[in-house]
Amino acid sequence: MSSWEKVYHKWSSFQNLDPSLKSDLENIKVNQESLEDAFYKELTFGTGGMRGILGPGINRMNIYTIRKAVNGLANYLLINTVNVKDRGVVVAYDSRYMSQEFAVETAKVLGTYGIRTYVFDSLRPTPLLSFAVRYLGTVAGVMITASHNPPEYNGFKVYNEDGGQITPDEATEIIASIQETKDELSVPFMENEELEKQELINWVGKEIDNAYLEQLKQISRLEPAEIEKQKDLQIVFTPLHGTAYDLVTNGLDQLNFANVGVVEEQAKPDPEFSTVESPNPEEHHAFTLAIKQGKQTDADILLGTDPDADRLGVAVKDNTGEYRVLTGNQLGALLLDYILSHSDPVMLKSARMLKTVVTSELGRAVADAYGIKTIDTLTGFKYIGEKIRQFDATGETFIFGYEESYGYLISSFARDKDAVQAAVMACEMAYFWKKQEKTLLEALDVLYEKHGFYLEGMSSLTLKGKEGSEQIVKIMEEIRNNQLTEIAQFKVEKVEDYQAGERTLAGGEKETIQLPKENMMKFILEQDSWVCLRPSGTEPKIKCYFGVCADSSEESEQKLTALKETMDELIEGIVSSN
Template sequence: MNSDIARWLKRDPDLKTRNELEQLIEDNNQAELADRFNGRLEFGTAGLRGVVGAGPNRMNRLVIQETATGLGQYLLRTVPDAASKGVVIGYDGRPDSQQFAHDTASVLTAQGIKVYLTVKVAPTPVVAFGVKHLNTAAAVVVTASHNPPEYNGFKVYWGNGAQIIPPQDAGIAEEIDKATTHELPQLSLEASAEKGLLVWLDDDYYQAYRQTMNSNPLLTNHTEPQAIKVAYTAMHGVGAEMAETLLADAGFTHIHSVAAQREPDGAFPTVKFPNPEEAGAMDLVIAEAKKHDAVLACANDPDADRFAVAVRREDGEYQMLTGDQVGTLFGYYLLSHAPANQNLVGNTIVSSSLLGKIAATLGARYYQTLTGFKWLTNVAMAQQTESHQFLFAYEEALGYTVGSKVWDKDGLSALVAFAQLTAELHAKGQTIWDQLESIYREHGLYVNAQRSIALDPTAAPIGDTLRATPQTEIAGLPIVCTEDYKQSLRMFSDGTVEAIELPVSDVLIYHLQGGARVIVRPSGTEPKLKCYYEVVEPMLHEDTMVHAQQRAQEAMEQLIDKHQQSIK
């Protein structure tokens, strides 16, 4: 037997994964064994995420205990009073999540670190909220969010309430590596509680999140909430109880929840893929909306940090809004309602640039970050001032944060805010579609799309190839500015150059004449190129939305087709 495998079997505290590994050995399944032991799950700014199973390249109790040991050691080494400030821990409804959370608690308390552990499943934003609410050194959420059922994850928040960023990720990873070669002390939950190192977060804690959201000034627009009907699904996740409660608190009396998807179920039996962005995932909530003639069909993903919505059209059918459309509506609505000094809004570089145009028109301050919500919130904290307090940020992948009560994406408060903006429009005799059209008529019709191109794994990095032979036009449109995030340079067609003040990343952005934009970045996990496209179609006074959309769609198809041909 391989010495790594033998050592793993000796350390693994879980009979289930030990048996799984022994069966692989008995079957002489060399390919599977090689995959399990070819390295280990990499800890990064997103924490850990992977398939549950035996071995260092899987999610299991031993990997969790080693990871928690590394996190604890890093906290004790770098954060003053980390032990007494403690760590909040919560978990989602997947089969192993509670066990992984309890293992994390046992490891941290054995290091003398106080732990605040939720008594039951908790939405990710409810756990992230606890960092600032309880003034802890960090938080851990055991969740794989909207990944398939076989996955689980370990997400870490820092003492500022946001997800970790460098150098925290590398520092924790270094301590995890050390932990893999040492014994892993643990303290039972009972002993931890007796020593005063474990505090159970019971209903009072969940109510604190509820009360904080209800008192958030950005969620107090109670304009005839009883006049609209809202269909909702938790998508077999942990959001239903809090989502329904917050909507009811806000005065929405017609909430219709999808019963078949309301309770936490890590097997996700009614959806192929528990991600609201995936085809078919919203089918049941749209059916529920049709049944009750609801204006909105809303969804949270399984850990309730993302928000998705389909809106009823004039013909009675429901159309899913893109993440950029929701972000645009939020930006306009919140900037129109917030205090004058609460005007800092941002999104990621692959999200629509329309938010920046809206911010400029309304006298707000706008910022952009690399992809990932960790950047949106950490940068917001660094940029806000007394006269420019943070208001709102979003990423096109259905992540939104409304205000600073939670320094991460929060699908629960986003749900309430979107229902409130819809109710306000309804009271004026207007719809979401009317509001979008009004914004487009003022700023132009912005359409965004994403495509991926498979790459030859043996070829030179595509970004370097593109840099070596710079393009001057794409789809017949001159490039007026190229942003190269690997070189941290913004280069204009007239020869002028500016520095980009963002972390280095292998991303190229081409701004084209007329407002169109092309973004290319290699995938970090597989041999493919991710391409993001944006076209801006001016809307004339005599234009109908249908005609403008047709023109924009034609322009988008032409841009995608010609760009992809040029780089294959």
């Protein structure tokens, strides 16, 4: 009997197995491939937490894998933080299947250790969870979400006492603590009645929402008299069946944006995300209904947030009257320019802009123009949150942080990407430019003319299951061991291997990269171009990012197409040879 079959037998013979999971197990036992995939390994707990398909098995999201993770987290907190039982842990959840159940399971396991849990009484966005950790002063936070993944997924995301995603070092210790729990089926937990009786579970209402909205109002760059005016900006907003409805609409109302049309078909939470192929504002088809409504109301700006409201997409009209979805890089550069142009110059002296290594260099160019230092981080907003925490000690000022995947943070009262902050600021910015008789696309053209025509792209290859994971490892090995000297006729000037922590120059000289280790490779090319290859940390994908700059949009398009075609061909060749 193989190792995975032993684990399967343990589950199938467990007398107290949850009835719904037992039924699911019966349904898949005739499919050897599905059964093996559910049991051949434990669900990966990465640097932010774990995310996976719902169902029975140790490689699935269910009450038993949740209990094991929480048990490890509890032991980690008791050893590494102070006043754990009194300060407690705050838990929020989104609109997905089993989200509320997993939130309560978290409280049930923490309760066995005497750790108080604050659980929101209904679904809430991820940025509110980040804020709640800081507001309540808890030792940690847990967000039950799979972000923009398909309906069959859910996840368990851990936040540290600063309100940021756990750092790699914290994750390493938590993972080690989780692994000390050998049997996920026998993790002790407290029943709901006992939790309530001992006051170890506290249901959180609107208090934190209201405190968040007070902070949100403070990020506005509008003068007080301007805030009081009703604004003639036509807005269409879709929360894509997720959690953003209340905070976004209330946040806009605070600034007197009166003309906000909500896409009613997508306003209510729906774990099936039934009106979209994917609840991801990065995917342009997610804006289909918003565009239809926008055309009916002649909207100036369309807003779309993902299910847990940490990502924002924006669409605006082009010169033909059609709506165009801005990329994350474009919206980030526009927001940065608006914020810096409406900030106190005295405050800017110590200001820092944060972006990831795969985010557009246009942001750096904009920051440079205002004399602002740009700091690069690894991919993932946890690294931006960690850097903000360091600023608390160094006296540097956080001014803005963003990543290409539609994540933005304007004020550090939250320490993760915040689509609510970004949505309100995007509307304020659109209102500003409308008064100048410009759309956001025209404002973007101003940036391009000033700084250069920066253009970025990304391609990804999905490789599911055990075989797919092995193929992703092979792709990275091949490219790391056979380093490229030229890509699409562009010479490689530097190679940055973040796993080795080394930068290799064209002449062979090596430099140390002052960033945490991660399985990524970036090629800095001539003519202000670059390519970066990275396995996804949350999905069975390998991603390839591209960036170029030229004197015209046409030239940038040509350069980007050449890079993409070359890298796609290279990766497909590696896959087909195995």
